[in-house]
Amino acid sequence: MSEHCQIIIKQNNPASNIIELTKYRQEEGTVKTKEQYQAGRDVYCWLGFGIGFIGNVTRIFSPGFGTMLVLTALILNIVGCYNWAMSKGRSPLFCLWGVLAPIGFLGPALLQDNWYGRAPVPDVNP
Numbered sequence: 001m002s003e004h005c006q007i008i009i010k011q012n013n014p015a016s017n018i019i020e021l022t023k024y025r026q027e028e029g030t031v032k033t034k035e036q037y038q039a040g041r042d043v044y045c046w047l048g049f050g051i052g053f054i055g056n057v058t059r060i061f062s063p064g065f066g067t068m069l070v071l072t073a074l075i076l077n078i079v080g081c082y083n084w085a086m087s088k089g090r091s092p093l094f095c096l097w098g099v100l101a102p103i104g105f106l107g108p109a110l111l112q113d114n115w116y117g118r119a120p121v122p123d124v125n126p
Helices: 003-010 014-028 034-061 063-087 092-100 103-110
Strands: none
Touching: 034 063, 063 092, 063 103, 092 103
């Protein structure tokens, strides 16, 4: 265990532990920023929407291949809605709106942005 992690565990204040752990994860590059979640949202939602449209058209001629494309699109839409919910600081369960895509995209779109209401994330660069 690194010295930084040992310092975190020795502290008794849970809020301070969260801040220190978040700071450590940001330094390591394992914490996603709001912009990274938004980029993932755009890529996965649009890709899922496009593949779903192609899959629905393809199912007319090739039911097996079309169904496979639609299921792939469903997974992409769920991942896109997960990124959308996380970019707004919401629960990952809001990803289930992706099942109802494209109408289901209204759910995450209408969510209030709660990103700054989350636990405070200190500035890594003093």
